[in-house]
Amino acid sequence: MTQTEARPLENLPDSNPDCAIAVQGVQFAYSTRGVTLDSISFVVQPGERVGLVGANGCGKTTLLLLLCGALAPSAGQIRLGLRPLTPGNFYPEVGFVFQNPDDQLFCACVCEDVAFGVQNLGLTAAQVEERVARAMAQTEVAHLADRPPHHLSGGEKKRVAIAGILAMQPQLMLLDEPTAQLDPRSRRQLIQLLHRLPQAQIIATHDLDLTLELCSRTIILSEGKLVYDGDTASILSEADRLEQYALEAPLSYRRAYCNLDDRPSQG
């Protein structure tokens, strides 16, 4: 994708029936606040991984909740392929991974939690079992099957939460701060997992190194507006521009911590 500014609505490929999701002129305001999101438009293709970044309170989570139909936009339209997304309906093809996995893992044991969504698809017991086993193998949590979710570590909880979504076989995954509060090893495991998944992904995050590693495309929100939609590497190398949006260039683009020249001289 070429590096572009926020693309105007008329340039969207409206009739692309294969897109994972198309957002056109979406606007949203909470009753207690002013406009949270204003004229947001973009299209995500199948298999594409898009980073969604911006300062705290810029509307990232709100946008994700709109994309899965949990909130209703006050203006604009969201489509899954050619099908308009009706807020409040159940769309198993769109999976949402919450920032706090404790909000998502409410069943008594891991395997029940992974099966929860699949059981609501009207499948047979054998199909449910097969999907659950596959999702747990994919996320490497099969050994946790009988554990209560609230006794797992942060990284395990995240992977179980993703397994619960994967079992529903979504076309698009929305991930809200997937690496928040994870230790380096769990973060690395999660990045590797997301890298392996074939689904389109929109990843809302403050972890710009993750964005750089996983997403070829980045969308930046600032004060409820889409201010950048384009190549990740290009925008993340522009430190001054990132600063305008209350962001900071990723560590990978900054001076190495342990540069040999900086080594303290030995007395």
Add this chain to the structure above:
Amino acid sequence: MRQLGLNTTPCVAVASLVHQWEPRFKLVGLLGLIVAVANVTDRRLIPVILAIAVAMYALARLPLSFWCDRLRYPGFFLMGMVVALPFLTGKTVVWQWGWLSLRTEGLWAALLITSRFITIFTLGLVLLGTTPFLSLVKAMQQLGLPTLLTDMLLLTYRYLQDLAEHLSKLQRSAQLRGVGKQGTIARLQLLAALSGSLLVQSYDRSEDIYRAMRLRGYGHLRRSAAAPISVDVGSAIGLGLSLLTAGGLIAAEWLLNHVQGNA
């Protein structure tokens, strides 16, 4: 708050007959006994109901410490309920000290209430102490309790532990900022603030959890709780004996009242 697992029994699992009793049969059998005990009003049945409690607890092979430990707080409640009865209820005075009179009817009433309470409490402990909570909820679901109610029960149980943990964090945070040196009023104000904060945060949290459930299709499809009923002979005999005992108690109560009425 003691952390209880959903899949584990709250005390050490032993291979007693009651532990092996099929949860649906156990639930119906013990609830039948509890209803029958609650129905007892004749003091002549007190030894019978206490014998039932002792027999069931012995059959469950639960440790005595478990019973004593769990009775502590309900015991205070019971004391509050019955301690005044012998002095306030009845006409036949058996002992008097100044204005304080101990009355026979009040004593019997206190004894009856205490016996019923202890028996029902013991039967409840046998049920909860020998059945993992999750199996119990599943049994209720399979017996026809609406899914909405069982889901609420499970979620309440699951998040009570989280809330207790959260409250202890808030309290610790308050202590680290010097709370504990003020007077009673200030401590009560703090407790009110902590509870308020917990309530508001729990409400927000419940919204998020419900949203997560809806996004994974909760309510989209009616989930069936029906499970094939496998009748094992031991469980069926246990159920039969429990219901027979419960029926016997109800019949004895009726007969004793009837005979007394006619006399």
